[in-house]
Amino acid sequence: MHISLKGQVAVVTGASSGLGEGAARALAAAGAAVVVNYNAHAEPAQKLVAEIQAAGGQAVAVGADVSQEEQVAHLFAETIKAFGFVDILIANSGLQKDAPMVDMTLADWNTVIGVNLTGQFLCARAALRQFAKQTDRRVSRAAGKIIHMSSVHQVIPWAGHANYAASKGGVDMLMRTIAQEVGQQRIRVNSIAPGAIRTAINEQATHGAAAEKLLKLIPYGRIGDPEDVANAVVWLASDASDYVHGNTLFIDGGMSLYPEFRDNG
Ligand code: BGC
DSSP: OOOOOTTOEEEETTTTSHHHHHHHHHHHHTTOEEEEEESSOHHHHHHHHHHHHHTTOOEEEEEOOTTSHHHHHHHHHHHHHHHSOOOEEEEOOOOOOOOOGGGOOHHHHHHHHIIIIIHHHHHHHHHHHHHHHTTTOOSSSSSEEEEEEOOGGGTSOOTTOHHHHHHHHHHHHHHHHHHHHHGGGTEEEEEEEEOSBOSGGGTTTTSHHHHHHHHTTOTTOSOBOHHHHHHHHHHHHSGGGTTOOSOEEEESTTGGGOGGGTTOO
16 A cells, blocks of 8 residues: 655644654655644744755645634644635644643643643644635545544543543544535545654653553563554545544553453452
């Protein structure tokens, strides 16, 4: 199976680090022109753009906080200015502000819901509005593809992370509802739910004693790499997955299999 996204335009939010960075790099390697969105960190985003261009690909970096309506409008306007179309949205931006429930501030609740859930709503809506303007485009079997970055915590409750788990549970219903709503327009909508992946955000949890503890939660016995997720992003964005719609692909080494029950509970 050879996957090419040549001639397609992908917007990747939160692409200056972690899973977004890996996804942007892989989409560009598959031939897509990529918009590398960042919020606070322009420098790594620009570095990634330079790297993609040096490899013969097309990319631009665009700053925008996805929780802000007007900034999302700016992100899509800049995308159209640079590449004329949007074919693929990877709604990836996400953050954590952890605290036990009794100590969780409203500000931390709102920040996490704002970026992880409202941000995905705003970006998906902007993508859908753009797809509606380019219905005679024929670069893919689908008229547009949206991939939401969720988490195993859309199904696994996570003590000390109520805001994060609630946001990801929300992403699941958001994705499935959008998928139900727009499938008839040949727009495909799916989620990826990663487990523990070696990214900067997970630096502490994936090394030393913490890693040993974490591995007990992963039946397949290894911590994931950003490429594990990036490969799935490319596949889900391509015609190779054209009949996959309204689904969540768990990329978690089996973390969502309730491994605590391995030895008969
Ligand atoms: C979180 C990681 C965590 C993983 C598994 C992800 O959604 O971002 O910090 O290690 O879930 O618990």
